[in-house]
Amino acid sequence: MQERGSYGQFCPVSMASEILCSRWTTLVVRELLCGSTRFTDLRRGVPKMSPALLSKRLKELQQAGVIVASRKPNGTVEYRLSEAGEELRPVIMGLGNWAQRWMESRLTLKNLDPSLLMWDMRRSLNAGLLPERRCTIQFLYSELPQAQKRWWLVVESGTVDLCNFDPGHELDLLVKSSLRAMTAVWMGLTTIKNETESGQIKIEGDPHLARSMPQWLGLSAFAPIARRVQ
Secondary structure, three states: OOOOOOOOOOOHHHHHHHHHOOOOHHHHHHHHHOOOOEHHHHHHHOOOOOHHHHHHHHHHHHHOOOEEEEEOOOOOEEEEEOHHHHOOHHHHHHHHHHHHHHOOHHHHOOOOOHHHHHHHHHHHOOHHHOOOOOEEEEEEOOOOOOOOOEEEEEEEOOEEEEEOOOOOOOOOEEEEEOHHHHHHHHOOOOOHHHHHHOOOEEEEEOHHHHHOHHHHOOOOOOOOOOOOOO
16 A cells, blocks of 8 residues: 555655655755754744644654754754755755746745845854944835834854844944845845845945945855846
8 A cells, every 4th residue: 555645656756755845844954954953943944834844844854864853951952964864955955056047036036034034144144254343233124014124133253143123232234125125135136236226225324334245244055056037
């Protein structure tokens, strides 16, 4: 009898698909490849995934030998890729490279998500290019609902924290943008220079931080991929 969820084929592509092609699984692996190890951090990378489904997918990946879980002395559980899981890196990156090259820009920017964008920007920000003092940078997406329009990146001692509430620090930089424009910049579909010149992005505050923003902001890992469609 064919197992539920099985394609019933001996082909290795079929067997791999049984593990990786269930909904959200590749995105969970993506988050682990990006360095997330705790359940709460994984959730921030897949904000529209329910906690129950995330727990289910993590258990399935453990059973498949893709990840290992360890409990720390403080009781928290950390998830890490096994050797087999780490070997999925070129597979997951290849999927992203393909989409960046071949999918139209309008499809790339169809499902905008401020929490995911800011979480990704937090991970890609190059803290080494910012002053050694604490830097507080606010992003304002005025078209969004009140609970989603304001975000802060606080950079101190090489650590980048993301807040969706006012951390109470003096601002060094204020970036006013539409969510679409900032997402397009981060995905490499346009540049900060183009968007500021067109008025889609406005930057206020420390002139040095403003000028160097294209360097310290960092972009998606897929941004350098040459696009074949627009």
